[in-house]
Amino acid sequence: MIEIISGISAILAFVLFILALKGLSSASTADKGNKYGMFGMVLAIISSFYFFNHTLIGNPFLLIAVFAIIIAGMIGFYIAKKIDMTSLPQLLAAFHSLVGLAAVFIACSIFCSPETFGIVLINGKLPIINTIEMSLGASIGAITFSGSIVAFGKLQGIISGKPIRYLGQNKINSGLGILILVMIYCFSIYQNTNLFSFIIFASFLIGYLLIIPIGGADMPVVISMLNSYSGWAAVGIGFSLEKDLLIIVGSLVGTSGAILSHIMCKGMNRSLLNVIFQSTSQNATITESGSSKGNVKICIPEDAGFIIKNANSVIIVPGYGMAVAQAQHAIKELADNLKSSGTSVKYAIHPVAGRMPGHMNVLLAEANIPYEDVFERDEINHEFGSTDVVIVIGANDITNPAAKSDPSSPIYGMPVLDVEKAKTVFFIKRSLGSGYAGIDNSLFYQNNTMMILGDAKKVSEELLKAIKDL
Secondary structure, rough: HHHHHHHHHHHHHHHHHHHHHHOOOHHHHHHHHHHHHHHHHHHHHHHHHHHHHHOOOHHHHHHHHHHHHHHHHHHHHHHHHOOHHHHHHHHHHHHHHHHHHHHHHHHHHHHOOOHHOOOOOEEOOOOOHHHHHHHHHHHHHHHHHHHHHHHHHHHOOOOOOOOOOOOOOHHHHHHHHHHHHHHHHHHHHOOOOHHHHHHHHHHHHHHHHHHHHOHHHHHHHHHHHHHHHHHHHHHHHHHOOHHHHHHEEEHHHHHHHHHHHHHHHOOOOOOHHHHHOHHHHHHHHOOOOOOOOOOOEEEOOOHHHHHHHHEEEEEEEOOOOHHHOHHHHHHHHHHHHHHOOOOOEEEEEOOOOOOOOOOHHHHHHHHOOHHHHHHHHHHHHHHHOOOOOOEOOOOOOOHHHHHHHOOOOOOOOOOOOOHOOOEEEEEEOOOOOOOOOOOHHHHHHHEEEEEEEEEHHHHHHHHHHHHHOO
């Protein structure tokens, strides 16, 4: 009976996970997609208990597993309730690391006690196909773990967001990659414990060495790439355990993460290999404000409010500065006031705005900003030239004209939002410092740009008050 329930649960979980991905592809259906994913995971957990029923019946480990699931669920619920929106990228990286570590632990368990997992030994040894699947899953999991820890450290500010490069970096990484593949081949034949340990250690090391040279501007790609890695680690372990559910779910995560990484790279006009081996920010240097690029015009909210009030069209460009200040609700109130006066208000989102894929979309959705007012770069870039006012809120690198005009710039060739073409640009920012890529923004020095320095939420509230007082 439990086998039938397990099978039905697994099939329903497959369907719900696919529906979840479909729902998450659009902002208007994201909430529904998230719920599909939650119910799918519950069914996946129910399905997994078929394994316990057949191999651990009467074993106290079953009770421990149930207890662990309940405790983990409570911890996850608490974290989800307490986490700030600005901390979502590092939370995502931390969760990826746990998936990778789980894959390593499971692989070690399979190697130490294959009979527990129903694997039949041949002449006292694991089947070669099992050793390959297991070692690949462990290797990818180890890379995911250490790489995600580094990404978490960079996003949290524990590790510098600047690229940390070292002599012979690409050669060392390539050599380690080849060494891991050779060790996996040897392990599949000799099944030596030391070889298995070396595979895991080398994988931990290459995960660290791959991510540490990548600068902050490339973090959205890194997050989606690590998401893909965690999926493929699950696939490797799924094959070892002969668990179709784990294989399919891992494939969905791995494929969707790879597609998302491609979209992020396309948004920067770069390849994934270029991001991994040739970080955008590697040669970037911070140019101090007040450089020879020109003069900066500083504006106060009262003067900006007068110009914005008399504009026929306004485009708002959100960036990480908005996330830090939690200014999305104040921006929504400002936009609603302008729209009530007949002003056209739209939002322009760059694919790599923020520090994880879809970061700005999530923030705008949290403020209940209408989906029909939000446009991607390709949809709205042609409108900047005919727009009266653009309000940029901490979106530094994705609005930098140097990406189009300065071949010496580290971000040259990256598609950016053409905000400089608007009649007037108001740039809300705490200071004139560089963006996450570590380079100066030439937009600051444009004749039609005026800087409003200060906290984005406070400035937005002051702009709204100035507009209401007119």
